[in-house]
Amino acid sequence: MTIHAATVPAHVPPERVIRFDFRNDDALRRDPWGTIAAMNDRPDIFFSPDLGGYWVVTRGDLIAEVFSRHDLFTATSLAIPKIENPMKLIPNSFDPPEHTGYRRIFAQNLFSPRALATLEEDSRRHTRSLLAGFAAGRCEFVGEFATRLPVEIFLLMMGCDLARRDDCILWVRDIFRGRTLEETVRGFTAADGFIREWLAEQLADADANPGGMFQAMVRSTIDGRALTFEEMHSITMMLFAGGLDTVTSQMTHIMRFMAESPEHRAYLVDRPDAIPVALEEMLRRFGISHIGRMAARDFEYHGVAFKAGDPVLASTPISGLDARAFPDPLRVDFGRAGKRRVKHWGFGAGPHLCPGAFLARTQLRVMLEELLPAMPDLRIAPGAEIETLPGATIMLASLPLKWSAAR
Numbered sequence: 410m411t412i413h414a415a416t417v418p419a420h421v422p423p424e425r426v427i428r429f430d431f432r433n434d435d436a437l438r439r440d441p442w443g444t445i446a447a448m449n450d451r452p453d454i455f456f457s458p459d460l461g462g463y464w465v466v467t468r469g470d471l472i473a474e475v476f477s478r479h480d481l482f483t484a485t486s487l488a489i490p491k492i493e494n495p496m497k498l499i500p501n502s503f504d505p506p507e508h509t510g511y512r513r514i515f516a517q518n519l520f521s522p523r524a525l526a527t528l529e530e531d532s533r534r535h536t537r538s539l540l541a542g543f544a545a546g547r548c549e550f551v552g553e554f555a556t557r558l559p560v561e562i563f564l565l566m567m568g569c570d571l572a573r574r575d576d577c578i579l580w581v582r583d584i585f586r587g588r589t590l591e592e593t594v595r596g597f598t599a600a601d602g603f604i605r606e607w608l609a610e611q612l613a614d615a616d617a618n619p620g621g622m623f624q625a626m627v628r629s630t631i632d633g634r635a636l637t638f639e640e641m642h643s644i645t646m647m648l649f650a651g652g653l654d655t656v657t658s659q660m661t662h663i664m665r666f667m668a669e670s671p672e673h674r675a676y677l678v679d680r681p682d683a684i685p686v687a688l689e690e691m692l693r694r695f696g697i698s699h700i701g702r703m704a705a706r707d708f709e710y711h712g713v714a715f716k717a718g719d720p721v722l723a724s725t726p727i728s729g730l731d732a733r734a735f736p737d738p739l740r741v742d743f744g745r746a747g748k749r750r751v752k753h754w755g756f757g758a759g760p761h762l763c764p765g766a767f768l769a770r771t772q773l774r775v776m777l778e779e780l781l782p783a784m785p786d787l788r789i790a791p792g793a794e795i796e797t798l799p800g801a802t803i804m805l806a807s808l809p810l811k812w813s814a815a816r
């Protein structure tokens with residue numbers, strides 16, 4: 410794997426060059442949302458020379474177009490900085506029409522109502538069990554909850570031994586938070602080995618986990634044929650890479666906000682029915698995903714010349730704080746869309762729109778339903794310094810919480 414050196418190509422006009430390193434900027438660590446909201450003062454499209462050079466789109470509706478227009482912005486190269494010969498993840502690294510057949514497997518098999526039948530009760534049981542494990546009146550929310558619940562649900566869906574939870578948490582950390590390429594590769598390699606071993610075991614005993622995610626995958630076909638081992642492996646790696654760190658990151662921001670805003674928290678404790686609508690506003694306000702695309706060919710787009718191969722960032726945090734789409738964007742307003750759920754791009758847009766959104770929303774909703782009433786006077790532990798980790802997903806490094814424990 411080679412990472413390209415930083416550069417400003419000749420076709421980029423100097424007035425469009427503005428530095429923004431979504432992986433490392435100190436400003437993002439100190440004040441992520443203020444830094445992202447400041448994109449409202451930048452051009453609709455600019456070029457950052459960081460991370461090998463890439464375009465940044467700052468308007469929500471244009472970001473949705475970058476997600477959707479595979480004729481212009483291909484998903485065949487998703488990494489920023491660009492990686493030579495990246496691992497192909499099904500379905501994410503494919504454009505339609507190849508993408509379409511794979512994607513059907515997610516809707517009809519993997520995430521079918523049957524495959525997700527026990528998701529709600531599983532999420533509630535595991536949430537309660539993690540809550541019961543907290544010391545009276547305090548926890549370090551990232552380590553004791555947000556990293557654990559998504560991995561536990563994932564292992565349940567795989568029909569896999571929960572004893573592997575802490576290994577998986579380490580691999581996810583290496584993949585998404587690795588400080589060097591070696592650490593990232595180490596995480597991928599370990600997860601790859603685990604998934605290959607699991608698949609081989611499942612194939613040897615295909616009746617072992619009836620109704621589980623694996624059975625749904627084995628039953629699925631593409632173009633009238635069964636999936637190959639490599640395709641099943643790629644799908645499972647995709648779920649591992651797409652479904653764990655994202656939910657964790659999202660949980661950290663939502664719980665921090667709940668701890669810092671007693672009015673919003675009291676509103677949800679009093680009206681748990683309002684949680685689904687409130688959740689969408691928080692998904693908008695605290696977008697987490699930095700997703701890459703690549704210009705598919707030379708073209709002009711909203712007055713900007715793109716050259717084939719240019720990396721392009723579609724950022725859901727930037728889309729959610731676009732003041733043209735969401736007036737006063739930093740304000741959390743559960744009534745922003747009246748009684749309806751605010752429409753946002755936190756799960757992307759177009760053919761790649763997140764197929765795990767139902768899974769994520771269920772875990773987040775159950776978290777709020779179960780934790781908020783159990784944590785009266787919730788607050789950040791006094792003196793705690795909260796560090797934000799920028800990157801492919803924006804996440805908090807730790808979140809020490811306190812509340813009034815029942816006597």
Ligand code: HEM
Pocket residue numbers: 476484499500501502512647648651652653655656659697698700725755756757758760761762763764765766768769
């Ligand atoms: C709050 C949590 C989550 C967020 C914010 C999120 C966000 C996103 C976004 C923005 C995309 C679009 C990527 C693109 O256009 O290239 C996406 C795709 C995807 N997500 Fe999620 N996701 C979350 C949870 C999950 C979960 C729980 C799963 C499954 C276990 C999952 C599986 C996937 C898959 C498989 C794709 C690729 C879809 C495709 O390429 O067609 N995600 N997600």
